[in-house]
Each structure stands twice: as C-alpha cells, then as structure tokens.
Amino acid sequence: MQDATDTPDILQEPRLWSDGRWTARVIKNEDDDGWAVAMTLQGESEPALVGPWTMGRDKKNPKPLDVSAFNTLVKTASEVIRRHEQQLHAQLNKNVTITTVQGQRLRVALAIVPDEEGATATLSAHDDLGEELARVPVPPSFKLTPASAAAWVDAGFERPR
Template identity: 55%
Template structure:
C-alpha cells in the first residue's frame, strides 16, 4: 500500500505505480499535483519527476466551470505538463553544463590547440581541470586549477607559452 494515497501498489509486474485522479496524476515517471495557490487565489499545478524531492515546474492551473474548483487533470494535460517540465530540466542542465565547462582555441605555431576547462563542483573541495587537446584529439597536457580560474584565449595562450606547466 502507498501510505500517502491508501491505494495498493501495482502488482509485481515491474511497472511503476499509476494514479489517475482529478487532482493527482502519476504516470510515465512524473507526478502532477493540483494545489491551492500560496496567495490563496486560484490553483497551481506542480510537476515532480520520480525520485526528485523538489518540483521541476510549478505553474498556474485553470479553474473549472464553477470558477471555484480546479479543472481536473487528464492524460492530455499530463502529457503537456511532462513535456514542459522536461524542457525546463533540460534547459537547467544545459545552463549548468555551460557554467562548468568552457573551451577556447589558440594557435601554437601552425597547430590549433583546444583548451578546455571543466569545473568539478565538490561541496568541500571544488576544483577545475584544464586540458590541452591537439587537432587530432590527443591530450597534450592536463593540470588542476582553482575552481575560479578564468579561461580566456589569453590565459590559455600563457599556459601554452609556459609549456603547459602547473598554474599557480
């Protein structure tokens, strides 16, 4: 039994539990829950991906015909909400990746070198990894740097000019 909803779990078919109620719709790895707006006016819907503690999306929800109760959830609304919430997560992941990974190209003689910075956001000891890669994809050098290291064409050029040594 699911203690939160007093409904039996799906039999041992390996399929995740599905709930299809007017204010709670759980299906396809997502839960949509219609909730009262915090300001007391109207309704909102929150979308929570299975395994997540926080909603990926919270947005306004349509009032029903009586202008008091919320419009009930249905399969079409749930699918639209899943698509929207998935897009929000995808954009967040892209933004985080862009913040943690940078790349510049520099010229060394006749070669074009790609210098990449990857930040590892550890809670206690975050650090960056600076990597030089030649045009064939071969790693030429790798060093650890401070997590606030600023990768620019100039800083990459100085690193290359110093023989790809340790950066202080």
C-alpha cells in the first residue's frame, strides 16, 4: 500500500490545477479588468511564468482551466526555467579560443561558482584534444577576453593579479 505522502496533490479546479509538481492559478489581473494565470513550480515562492488568461463566455469570469491548457502552460513554464538556467550557465561559464605565438590553439575557460559566502572562480587552459594544461583560482570579477587569456598564457599560466 502506498503512503498518502508519496502521492502528489492533484487538483483540478476551474481556477486552480496542480499535478504535484506544477500549480496553475488563475488570478485577477491587477493592471486591467482581465485575468492572468501564474505557473509555480513546487517548492518555489515565485511563479516561473505569469501571463494573460482568456475570459469566459460571460466576459466577466475567467475561462476554466482544463487538461490541454494546463499541459501547454507546464510546457511553456518549463521552457522559461530552462532558458533561465541556460542564461545563468552562460553568465557563469565563459571561454575563448586563442592561438599562441607558437601556433598552438588553446581554449581558455572561466568558471564562476556562486555562493552566498562569496563566489569563487577558476581559470583553465585546454589544448585541442581537451587536455587541461593549467588551472588557477582567479577573482570572480576576472574579465575573460582574448587579450586577458593570451596575457595569462604568455605569463606561463601564472595566477593573474
């Protein structure tokens, strides 16, 4: 027998749907007379997506949620989160490719690890085969550019100041 706490809370009300992971809530749009829908991921305090919602036939109340609309909203909200994660990853992980004076192509990467106590960052260099040649800690404020990467390589991979 399955414990009641193992099953997700499934709700299917006209203005509130949940599959235990996502919750769609139809809310009054504060900016006008219309309605909006907020999609919130389980455990999050803020919605991942808030968008306009269709009026019902009476032109006063919102159209009730249904399985098709809920599934579309889940897909859209999941995509918003995925794009946000990709953007954050791109902000924290940068790389440039340079060619040394000896003609060797190197990929220099900056990886920033955010932390409430204080972010850390690492600068690394890799050859064409992906083998790591060097790795040093740098301040999270380090600006990785082709010029700063070349200067680091030219300095013998010494920790930038």
